[in-house]
Amino acid sequence: MKEYAKSFYKSKAWQRARRQVITRANGLCERCMAQGIYKPGYIVHHKKYITPENIGDNKITLDVDNLEYVCEECHNKEHKAKHNNSRYLFDGHGNLLPPTADHTPRGSNSHGGKRTEGVTSKKRCKVGRI
Numbered sequence: 001m002k003e004y005a006k007s008f009y010k011s012k013a014w015q016r017a018r019r020q021v022i023t024r025a026n027g028l029c030e031r032c033m034a035q036g037i038y039k040p041g042y043i044v045h046h047k048k049y050i051t052p053e054n055i056g057d058n059k060i061t062l063d064v065d066n067l068e069y070v071c072e073e074c075h076n077k078e079h080k081a082k083h084n085n086s087r088y089l090f091d092g093h094g095n096l097l098p099p100t101a102d103h104t105p106r107g108s109n110s111h112g113g114k115r116t117e118g119v120t121s122k123k124r125c126k127v128g129r130i
């Protein structure tokens with residue numbers, strides 16, 4: 001969670017708005033539900049993102065029309081789509097998780113000499129035929 005938003009997320013007003021949204025959604029992800037899928041929600045998301053500029057604006061931060069209860073998958077999709085960066089995951093609003101290291105197993109292949117080149121071109125031929 002970002003520093004500027006900490007006190008907001010601790011506030012009673014936010015807790016109340018959040019509970020209202022979860023109740024409205026019956027504890028289910030509202031985006032999945034729109035597609036007929038019943039999936040438990042995970043986080044109350046601000047459709048219009050909270051920024052240091054609007055954090056004091058109750059019409060944005062506490063308006064239930066600006067809030068939706070979503071599951072983790074929908075929430076990640078939302079933020080990935082907007083930021084267009086699939087390497088990063090968000091844990092809650094704006095809390096960026098570091099990219100996981102085990103997603104990049106290659107690296108040893110890249111400094112090959114002529115042999116590697118040969119292997120690569122063979123592979124390319126095969127792919128071309130398909």
Ligand SMILES: [Zn+2]
Binds near residue numbers: 032039072073
């Ligand atoms: Zn969902």
Ligand SMILES: [Zn+2]
Binds near residue numbers: 079093
């Ligand atoms: Zn969000």
